[in-house]
Amino acid sequence: MAAPEEFAITTRGLRKTYRTRRGRHVAVDDLSLRVPVGGVHGFLGPNGSGKTTTIRMLLGLVRADSGHMRLFGRTVPDALPEVIGRVGAIVESPTFFPAFSGRLNLELLAGAIGAPRTRVDEVLEEVGLRERGGDRYSGYSLGMKQRLAIAATLLKQPDLLIFDEPTNGLDPAGIHEIRGTMRALADGGRTVLVSSHILGEVEQVADTVSIVAHGRLLATGTLADVVGKRTAAARVVVPDTAAARAVLVAAGMTVEDDGDALRVLGEADPGRITWALAQGGIFLRELVPLRAGLEAAFLELTGEAPAPDGGGPPAASAATGTATATGTTGTGTPGVTV
Amino acid sequence: MSRLLRVELRRLRHRRLVLVAHLAVLVVAGLALFAAWDGLQPLSPAESADAERFYAEAVQEWEENGAEQVAECEEQEAEERERTGDDTLDFACEAQEPQREWFFPVVPPLGQLLPELLGAAALVLTLAGLGIGGTSTAAELSTRSMSTWLTFEPRRLRVYASKVGAAALGVVPMAVVTLALLAGGTAALYAVEGASTALTGPGSGGLVLRALRVVVLTVAAATAGAALGILLRHTAAVLGAVLGWLVVVEAILVTQVPVLSLVSVRVNALGWVEGGTSYYTQTCSPGPQGTVCDGVEHVIEIGHSAAVLGVGLVVLVALAAAVFRRRDEG
Incomplete structure (x- = not known):
């Protein structure tokens, strides 16, 4: 059993419900997650499975109803101010001031954390936006916006990068680029958590994965564990x-x-x-x-996912990391969306 | 904290809506200066001829009917003295005789005009402050850039304080420059046009203090706007809420129930700027000619106005802080 400090992220019994017109909606339900330090961890699940809510809870944007969360062994949200400097995150679509230039947006963020302005030039260079940094953010293409968001996360020189659906709306070249960026960051010693419902983008880059549906963890482990070696x-x-x-x-x-x-x-x-x-x-x-591909495993696992108010198999049984895809075959085609 | 405040001030400086609000205030100040300059200009020959004609007509009217008007006036004066038992009542009946200067505009003394200009500036600056404060926080929430911000600084109360503080501090230059432009510009116009620049006339005392109170009111408005922006999340919602308040509470409720003037934001803002104000209620009693109503003046001291506005602002800022601290974002 690894000590908590070996994990960049751990959650235990995490739960979040939202009030809706039709009553309470369980977004995250008893989620226990472990993301090891180093490498790319794919956080997979269909739309509405609780991935973004989980990430928002980790970042202190949303309050958990119950459960425990740790980032690098520090309890969050209480210790978030101490640990946030090690975490760079893009939550869903990047959000910056549309009327400001990309550079000004980054300079303001850099100012908030006391990073020098030269760091802004560095990260713009790093994501290939140096020449367009002075352009208004609203004039950026989707791919440029995404790259600017990555640049923002790099301002802090973080140990953990959280990318929530980073390739949404990107063309194949953009997806390829983001995938390469994530791999390079992980190879550079950082931990990358990438949430996605696009399996191909994760399968090609992830070292470990966790699969969730209806807010519950269905499987976690190395890609080989989850997909199955047979x-x-x-x-x-x-x-x-x-x-x-x-x-x-x-x-x-x-x-x-x-x-x-x-x-x-x-x-x-x-x-x-x-x-x-x-x-x-x-x-x-x-x-x-x-x-057997991740897609097959994913379909099988999420197909078995219990409804929030139903019985169904307990998540623990599927969360052993031994789940494999059977009965369905696939080659893990990039870009397959479920 | 000071780092966050500096960043927020920089962000505010780059906001286009803030720039537009500054320009709008300057345009209004320019129009006020133009009106002051226009008031200093001598009448054109045509205007002079018209004024002479109106005066002559009034004199003729007075010569034909003046005695009758005076008698009627004195009769009403006597009735009122009898009704109230106050023999000192004076309707100034003889003073109705037309005077030539009534028909020819007189340049108001600078000491009279400046307090009026400061009062008008207070209204414009307060509205601008509300708008700037509101958009400074609401835009971040409506564009969801607040989420990104909170991933860099998760201490929400610090974030809140820096944003509200920046809105408050950010409007000070606008208020100071506008007031200086109005006061300095008007004095310069008087000097150039050869009018007296002596600061005499009602309200001329304590002009600097009055101007300072306008600056404080602008700061308070920006603070309130920023807090409202946090609560309502959209600039349009902030402006709508302010407009709704003005119509429903200030224009309808306070008019219908005058005693509410004691807690009215508009009345107390006026009291704060003017150094005190008053409101009126009516006391009606039966008399020989039916029910007679008298207006009763109630003075509102400046201390009362300061307390009402201060407490209201503190409650609003505290409420917004509590909501922002606990609310889910993103």
Whole structure:
């Protein structure tokens, strides 16, 4: 069991409800989260699953109803003033004064924390906005706004960066750029927490992930833990798909068409497929194991997520880090949105 | 804290709406100066001819009907003396005879004009202060940039104090420059046009103190505006709330129930600037010719006005602080 100081973020029994016209809405429900120091941690969940609310509670923007939170071992929000200097955050869409230039927005923030103005130039340079720093913020493209927000987080030279849906509205080049930035920050020794409902962007960059739905933690651990190391399917190319299908089904496998090929579902061992086909006298042209992706794991886990007012399986059982995707295959295509 | 205050003052200086408010105040001050200059100009030949004609008509009217008007006036005076039992009542019936100077504008003494200008400036500066204070905080909440700010400085009361403090301090130059421009500009116009610059006339005493009270009122308005901005989150909501208050409370309630003048923001702001004010109630009693009502003047001392405005401001600022400290943001 690691000491709390080994985690950049820990939460225990975190709960937040909002009053709505239809009564109370549980945004975060008994959430216990651990984000290890170093690396990129993907904080995943469908829209409305409580990711942003959790981040806002960590940053003191929203008050938790109950539960405990720590940043680098310090209890927040009480100790937030002492630890906030180590945390840079973008919560949802970046919010700056539209009529001010990007540079002025950053200079004001730098002034608040006593950072020298030269630091503003440095971070503008770092995110590639030095030439456009004097332009009005309202004239920035979405990607530039996002980069300015990242620059703002870097003003503090933080140990922990929290990016909440950082690629919302960005084009593929922008997404690629942000992903590269996150990876570079983590490789530089920082901890990056990135919340997203876009699995591809996280899968390609995250070292560890936590999956939440309905405000509850469903799974957490390394990507391999959550996705599962076994293959969940295989693509089979044979001269005679009809005959091959009959052989494989006879061997007890689940088979579906995949264009000119077949897809064998839920089969972890390629050897069994080749053996079955050989027994049937069918020569194999191609066998491609398809590793279960984060998307599959995500869909499975969130599909099982209990409703806030319902029974359902307890979160603890899914939060062991051993959950794997079964019954659904995928390759973790970047940009898949659930 | 001082660092945050400096940053907030810088932010305020760069706000476009703040700049617009400053310009609007300066335009109003310029118009007031123009009006003062215009009042110093001699009449044109056509205006002089008109004035002479009106005077002649009034004299003719007086010669034809003056005696009758005086008699009627004296009769009313006698009735009133009898009704009130006050033999010293004087309706100044003989003074109705038209005088030539009534028809030719007289340049008011500088000492009379300046207090009037300060009073008018107080109204403009108070409204500008409210607007500047309101937009300084509300814009951050409506654009949600407050969330970003709080991720840099999570101590909310410090943030609140710096923002309200910046609004209060930020309007001081505007108030001082406007008042200096009005006073200095008017005195300069009098000097250039050859009018007397002697500070004589009612209200001429304590002009500097009066100007200082206008500055304090502007600061209080900006503070109140900033607190309202925190509470209502939108500049339009702040302006709407102020307008609603003026119409519902000040224009309707206080007029209908004059005793509410004691707690009226408008009346007490006037009392603060003027060094005291008064309001009137009516006392009605049955008389031989039916119910007769007399207006009774109630004096409001400057200390009372200061206390009402001060307590109101403290309550508003404290309420906004409590709300901002606990409210979810973002």
